[in-house]
Amino acid sequence: xxxxxxxxxxxxxxxxxTTIVTTFPAxxxxxxxxxxxxxxxxxxxxxxxxxEYQLTVQDVEFLKSLTPRDIIVSTxxxxxxLKITEMAKRGEIKAKIIDVTEIQKYIxxxxxxxxxxxxxxxxxxxxxxxxxxxxxxxxxHKGVNMHDHGVYPPNVLIVVRKISELxxxxxxxxxxxxxxxxxxxxGGKYGGRAVAITPMAQYLLYWLGYRDIVVLIRExxxxxxxxxxxxxxxxxxxxxxxxxxxxxGERLRIVDQFxxxxxxxxxxxxxxTVAFGTGYLxxxxxxxxxxxTATPTAPTTTPTAQPDVASLVWIxxxxxxxxxxxxxxxxxx
Numbered sequence: 001x002x003x004x005x006x007x008x009x010x011x012x013x014x015x016x017x018t019t020i021v022t023t024f025p026a027x028x029x030x031x032x033x034x035x036x037x038x039x040x041x042x043x044x045x046x047x048x049x050x051x052e053y054q055l056t057v058q059d060v061e062f063l064k065s066l067t068p069r070d071i072i073v074s075t076x077x078x079x080x081x082l083k084i085t086e087m088a089k090r091g092e093i094k095a096k097i098i099d100v101t102e103i104q105k106y107i108x109x110x111x112x113x114x115x116x117x118x119x120x121x122x123x124x125x126x127x128x129x130x131x132x133x134x135x136x137x138x139x140x141h142k143g144v145n146m147h148d149h150g151v152y153p154p155n156v157l158i159v160v161r162k163i164s165e166l167x168x169x170x171x172x173x174x175x176x177x178x179x180x181x182x183x184x185x186x187g188g189k190y191g192g193r194a195v196a197i198t199p200m201a202q203y204l205l206y207w208l209g210y211r212d213i214v215v216l217i218r219e220x221x222x223x224x225x226x227x228x229x230x231x232x233x234x235x236x237x238x239x240x241x242x243x244x245x246x247x248x249g250e251r252l253r254i255v256d257q258f259x260x261x262x263x264x265x266x267x268x269x270x271x272x273t274v275a276f277g278t279g280y281l282x283x284x285x286x287x288x289x290x291x292x293t294a295t296p297t298a299p300t301t302t303p304t305a306q307p308d309v310a311s312l313v314w315i316x317x318x319x320x321x322x323x324x325x326x327x328x329x330x331x332x333x
Contacts, residue, residue: 018167019070021063021095023081024050025247026276027073027150027159033280034160034171051078051220063087066095071163076101077146096166103162104155107145107202109218111211116141145215147199149247151276151284153183153207178281183207186288190295195232195242197258197271204245204274204284208291217254229261236262236269241294245287248277270294 019039022028028042043059044050055063063084066072072088072095074081087093101116108114148155156179160171188209196202196215205213214232216224224232236242244255255273262269272294274287 018169019066019095020163021066021070021072022150023072023074023078023084024149026280029247029276029278030150030156030280031073031160031163033175034156035163035169036172038167038169049220053078053080055080055083060087063093063095066093068094068096069167070095071167072097073150073159073163074099075146098159098162098166100150100155100159103158104148105152105158106148107152107206108143109145109202109215110143111206111213113206114144116144145199145202145218148203149200149276151200151245151247151280152203153179153187153284155203156280157183175281179284182281182285182288189288190291192295193235193238193240195235195240195269197242197244197254198246198252200247201243201245201274204287205243208288216258232258233262233265233267237265237267239270241291242269242271243287243291244271244273246273246275246277248275 017037017039018035019041020031020035021041021043022031023043025042025044028040028045031038032040041062044053047053063072064087072084072093074084074097076082076085076099084093085097085099088095088097104116105113106116150156150159157176160176163169164171187207190209192210193212194205194210194214196205196213198217199215199219202213202215214228214235216228216232232242242258244252246252252273255271259269259271272287272290274283274290276283
C-alpha cells in the first residue's frame with residue numbers, strides 16, 4: 001500500500017513538474033543535475049546522429065502538449081529544431097523556447113571566444129551583397145565551432161540561470177556551488193598546444209586555458225584534412241595532449257584511428273577521453289584531473305622582483321636622512 005501511495009505521489013509530482021526538453025545530448029545530462037525536480041526529456045534519445053533527426057508523429061503530439069511553464073532548449077543547429085521554432089511561431093507549441101545561440105558563447109576554430117551576434121554582424125559587413133540571403137546555417141557560422149553540447153562551464157552557468165529566470169525554478173545549490181568552484185579552480189589553469197580529436201573537446205581545452213588547439217574533426221562525418229592531421233601529429237610528438245569528448249558513452253572510432261596514425265608516425269599520444277553520458281560534474285572533474293597528468297609542465301621563469309612605489313619613496317627618504325647626517329657631522333668637525 002505504501003509503495004502504491006508513493007507511486008501516486010510521484011506520478012502527481014511528475015505531472016505537474018516543469019518539463020525541460022533538450023534537443024541534443026549532453027544538455028539533458030547537465031540539466032538533470034542542475035534541476036533534479038524537473039522533468040528532463042531528450043527529444044533525440046536513441047538517435048544515431050541528432051543532426052539528421054526527424055520529428056515523429058509522437059514527438060509533435062508531445063511538443064503540442066507542453067504548457068507555457070515548460071521549456072525547450074534548442075541549439076538551432078539542425079533542421080528539426082528549426083521546424084520546432086516554426087511550430088512555436090504558429091502557436092502550435094506553447095512552451096517557451098531558449099535559443100542558446102542568442103545567449104551562449106562560442107569558440108571559433110582559430111581559438112577566439114565570441115558571441116554569435118557579434119560574429120554575424122562581422123560576417124554581414126564583409127558578406128557579398130549579391131550572395132543568396134538564404135544561405136545555409138553552416139555557411140553563416142563558418143569558422144565557428146557549434147558543438148559545445150552544453151558542457152562548456154561558462155555556457156552551462158548561462159543556460160541554467162536563463163532557465164531559472166524563465167521558470168522560477170531554483171537550480172540545485174550543490175550543483176551550482178561545485179561548478180562555480182571548479183570554474184574558478186580549473187578555468188585557465190593550463191595553456192599551450194593541444195589536439196581536440198572531436199569538436200566538443202575544443203571547448204573543454206579552451207576552458208582549461210589552451211589556445212593553440214588543432215581541431216581534428218570539425219563536423220560529424222567529415223574527416224580531417226591531411227594538413228590538420230599532420231599538424232595534430234606534430235603537436236602530440238611535442239608532448240601536447242589529445243582529447244576526445246563525447247556527449248554520450250560511445251567509444252569513437254576516430255580515437256582509435258588517431259592513435260593508430262600516431263603510432264605509425266612513431267608517437268605514443270597522450271589521449272584523454274571524456275564521456276558525459278553518465279553524469280556531468282563527476283566527469284568534468286575527472287577530466288580536469290586527468291589533464292593534470294597529461295599536460296606537459298610549462299617552463300616557468302622567475303620574474304625579476306620590482307620594488308613598488310612606496311618602497312622607492314622610503315628608500316629615498318632613508319638616503320636623504322643619511323646624507324643629512326653625514327653633512328652635519330662634517331660641519332661639526
